[in-house]
Amino acid sequence: MKNRLFKLIALLFSSLVYAQAGHVMQGVGSVNMSMGGAATAQPLDISGALQWNPASISSFDDKILKLDIGLFFSSPELSSSLPPNMLFDGSPAVYGVTKDDRGVSPMPALAYVWAKPDSKHTFGASAFGISGFGVTFPQEDNLPMDMNGNPNPNWNPNNSNPINWPQALNGFGHIQSDYMLLQVGLTYAYQLTDNISIGVQPNINYASLELMPNPTANPSMVGYPSTDKATAIGFGAQFGVYYVSDFGLKLGASYKTTQKFSDFEFENTYLDGSSAKSKFNMDYPAILSLGIGYSTNSFDLALDFRRVDYENTEGFSKTGWTQTASVAGFGWDNISILSAGIQYKGIKKLPIRLGYTYSSNPISNGVAFYNVPATAIIKDAYQFGLSYKLNDRFNIDGVYHYGVSDGKTTGQMLSPMLASQTNPLGAIPGSTVSYDMNTSMVMVGVSYTFDNK
Template identity: 75%
Template structure:
């Protein structure tokens, strides 16, 4: 049974593997994405409220089902260079860029809410893909093992075969599905509290696997390992009644069991290793204001990578494996505007800013997770088909706004004065743009006339 459930989850959510805020999905659903992901104090739909502030679901008085599916496109590029002499005495320097050929990712999200007018209690359930990363950088054809190798042509040394001191074909695939039950209680007609226990399913695949010990054959490739994690989220929501709304939420660290990889080396030997990677705690503050046909939303978030297993540590272990990503805490600013002046056709505009979690000195360790986005822009709309049905859509575009760059690192070059083994004169960098089209459908269950049911 566990295997069947895992396979279903992988089928539905494993392609949702490109994030925008560190390795965190920027938002959930077409409405929330179109508002730049701001929803902590301005719950325009159930998906945004369920994801960012469980207390905010108290604003809904109906039974609502929400399904969103998006197509996500990304274009990461990996560049690197080595100085003259690194490939042998008198050899020229080499440099090149490799483009990702991963293709399109699918992003499904599902939410359901039970609300009742006049009740102080509201319940919700959701299954959201909330995190992921993934790249596919093919092996460099123009490499020193090729008899036609020309170092004067474009040549990316990071994608040289491992026998030529590169990584060869680089591929990663990480996804995190969060299934939650939410509960909100209205303390007064203006103030609500919420709680949300979470169960998480994650899958991770690395090629090659830098968390494993290398042998003379290099680093191994891994199968797709899975892990189960648990955590919670707590929220407060205040609606003044005259347009101003305030919200706050805290998502605890989602603690996972260790990923256990079955590794295969290039010489067909095998081994296993374990790697701990949790999901970071997130603190969100929100401000909302509604007047006439205008809804405004502003969220600030702080993501605690520095106290999260898998991200807090970095560097080489004594056996030359990688200890972790070495990320810093990040700040996220999300802003959105909704205009409702067109009958049945609300329009939305959103912007999101993300700081970069990757310090320059550990750029090399983060090649499998290059989805670092700084500026995101969104435009969305909805069409109110009738009192029950609504169709939502959003277009998203985002860019790194400059490459994340550093030096190539090697455990063979590590020393007391150079603990990460930085190679002088070398470079590694990556940047990317992303775009997405998402469509959502919302169904509001109609209240039955009690007299009709007599």
């Protein structure tokens, strides 16, 4: 019953989410996204507060319900190359680019906070899609030969992507991935003094993962299998402290523990029709957030720093080939995220916001090949947003986001058949694999403040 409930919530509120910083969403909801995700010490709305610092919901004295819905578009491109003489003596160099054809994806978020003006206790609940990645790269149809090894006289080596060749030709063929993490949190904040609050948020998480082909499974003689979506349940928590001065300065800190998940249990189907089961564990990393904010009658300023601990997270800490030629993990480095935002309140009922987010890249050159299914790495993201207060109850928010990877993530193509003590990852000499992407998003939100009498 519990699993069915999470599947329903996941379908309604987290159909698909794309990553902005590693595979961590840079923000939640229209207001928080428009501030670049900065909210640890500047809780402008309940969604950002619930996501980044549970203690900061003590700044709200009403019962507030908030729903945001966005449309997210990404345009990843995957390219690879092989050097001359790789296919046969005298064969030309090969290069090609494949564009993702996934299209637009929805991004909903739901939050609720309830409190009383004269109470030191504030409560909250949220259902956020906080993480995800997904690509769809079609199989290459400009091939050097057919499945029987007969040369193709019409082959163009200057427009043929080797990594998307069929597995019979040592490529991956059609590459598709879908990963989504829905987090449901129950939040409690307590106001220790007029200036300091603490908060805690236990979380229960639901994740789904699909990989085609599935490199975490053992390959057969005909290659890696495809798999249907597998699901996993995880648990974790978040703790925070929030300080607001009497002259506009605000400070905040929070720590989200590693969200520990059960294994994804895959039902794999190989190209010859045989089947087998496999397991893969992928947790969500611990995140330390530090924030500073400052408010005047006309402006709100926010700056957040985050450190994401991929190097101690199952599924991301390991890399390389196992003894059975499956992939051990993504092999990501820890990353730093900087979020900054400014809100101008000089126009009555129409605050305007600008936001910026910077993220370092968790994927080093050596493991770029392993991360083809998770190419959604954005270095710089820019946001513009505004709100309009309809009346004392309703508020409407909007944001436009644009993100760029600022250069390709590039490495060498790898093969377990070439792995050795001197070449542990099996790098193919002279080969390349790379990917980059841009993202854009439009999101609108509405909040309703209940009568608190």
